[in-house]
Amino acid sequence: MIARARKHRGSALWIAALVHRISGLALVIFLPLHFFVLGLAFHAGARLDSFLRWSDQPLVKFAEGGLVFLLTVHLLGGLRVLLIENFDWRDGQKQIATVAAALSVIIAFIFLARVF
Amino acid sequence: MNVRLYLWQRITAAIMAPLVFVHIAVIFYVTRQGMTAADILSRTHGSVAWASFYGIFVAAAAIHASIGVRNVLSEWSPLSERHAGQLAIAFGLLLAALGFHAIVALVLT
């Protein structure tokens, strides 16, 4: 790259857009696996049950907490876009974006607390 | 990205927003209750309501995700728009197939 363009990429809204995209990609990887596992329930609950016991493992619980975070943050990032595109312009978006990120972390932590 | 794809993506997003909240609430409930597979299956089996709810969810997710994948591929990979679109459609079909298979498993078994 010729001139290293960095500064404006540190802005909260640019980061919000990037997180939105990365969380989307992560979900795109997770969802097929998620659907596949649920499809295992075909065999009268036996194979799904072994999965549900597998999900008792702490690592799996952390991963699921991470996924709840991804889903929440992607949803909130998407709401950001829908608001900009369909309602009148409002200032203070950086603060809202920061709050949304914090909310996602909180929800993910609540999920983790419940599964542990 | 053009107006047609844009509308499909934004509308499926709007459809999914409330569905996601319900889904997260359901997951919280299931984990809180410590339900086993048998418990879950006893509630989903034969349920037109659950089949409809997740049927709409899967269809919307497949459309939404495939358009998103198309965007990311055309912007971040060296693929042409055409190839990015083809790969995205293939992914969308895969997701829909797996999703509907899962719904069938949970509702018809």
Place this chain on the structure above:
Amino acid sequence: MTGTQAELSVSLWRGAQDGRYETYVVPQRQSQTVLDVVTFVQRHIDPTLSYRFACRVGVCGSCAMTVNGRPRWTCRTHVAKVAAGGRIEIGPLQNLPVIKDLATDMQAFFAKWQEAKGVFAPSQTRQDPIAQIRPDTRARAAADAAIECINCGVCYAACDTVRWNPNYLGPAALTRAWTLVNDERDAGNAARLQAVAANGGCHACHSHQSCQELCPQTLNPTASIASLKRRTAAAYLKGEITP
């Protein structure tokens, strides 16, 4: 003044697309702008340095360059504000081919302006009475809020979607299209909405808002583009355009 003079270490891009940064030492002066610094190098150190400027007072937009990673007007950027530790790095605008050193080829930028139909299409002739445009109508207010673009290219250089998507028309072209969509004298909206609803049009925008953050005229291309998204979506649903 006696005593040691403060000095700046200035890295300037030399070459074309391939090139390197070269460092020059420039005396620091009060109220110095980045354009002053570039001018000093060209006049007193290396006359082969190529760069653009015209008005020097922040009304023409010709002197836009990348300063410490951000595209800005160099004549309106005070050295004191950007020279952390006495160093500045200055390069040509991004997302445009480099002709030489700090001057870029803006042809693509203007070509996209045309592609977005950012050109007024008259609906009347000189024989007709002058159109009476009220400045307080919603449409005119929307156009006026976005009209002061002087094609400096800062938004285009800042935009990551421009960088990732060669078809993307860019914030400036789309903003101009939006002002014309709101111009009641204009007769070219059918073609214009079609153009900005096509591949690479307004829907490619991800609302990163770098354009809005950096526009030296304090315009808001993100908002203009969001409005275009709504307008084209409505037109598409009504069957007025077919992308």
